[in-house]
Amino acid sequence: MKARGVKLAFNCTGIRAEESPARKKKEPLKLNATLSKAGREVYEYMPIHHLTTRHVFWIIQQAGQEPxxxxxxxxxxxxxxxxxxxxxxxxxxxxxxxxxxxxxxxxxxxxxxxxxxxxxxxxxxxxxxxxxxx
Structure with a gap:
């Protein structure tokens, strides 16, 4: 980030709440305090956290793709x-x-x-x- 002059980053993962009780408790958007230092902000983001397996496959199909x-x-x-x-x-x-x-x-x-x-x-x-x- 420093070499590119970037001050804001998102670490996106495909974790979904439906997968386990522990994952259901996770916050889908959370500041990563460990990496947010020296004038930068880093967030952990789970954009499909709220989706079901069925919904994910539907979205893939609607995009004309195959999983x-x-x-x-x-x-x-x-x-x-x-x-x-x-x-x-x-x-x-x-x-x-x-x-x-x-x-x-x-x-x-x-x-x-x-x-x-x-x-x-x-x-x-x-x-x-x-x-x-x-």
Missing amino acids: FHANIRNKRLSCVFCIMGCDGDLQHGAEQRPALLQKYLDTEDRTGWTMFNGKSLRDRIANKPSGIAA
């Missing part, structure tokens, strides 16, 4: 193998990114550690659709 494939299938969209993803989301990630899946599985095997609170990624995708090699 990203993972938005259609996944419960929530995040990293491919997000620690907070449900099993179905992890299975979809495994289908879409088999080489990355193998890197994760190899790392878990090599280190004996998992990022899923004691349950391996292999276990999380155990009830996987056909075609996923674990």
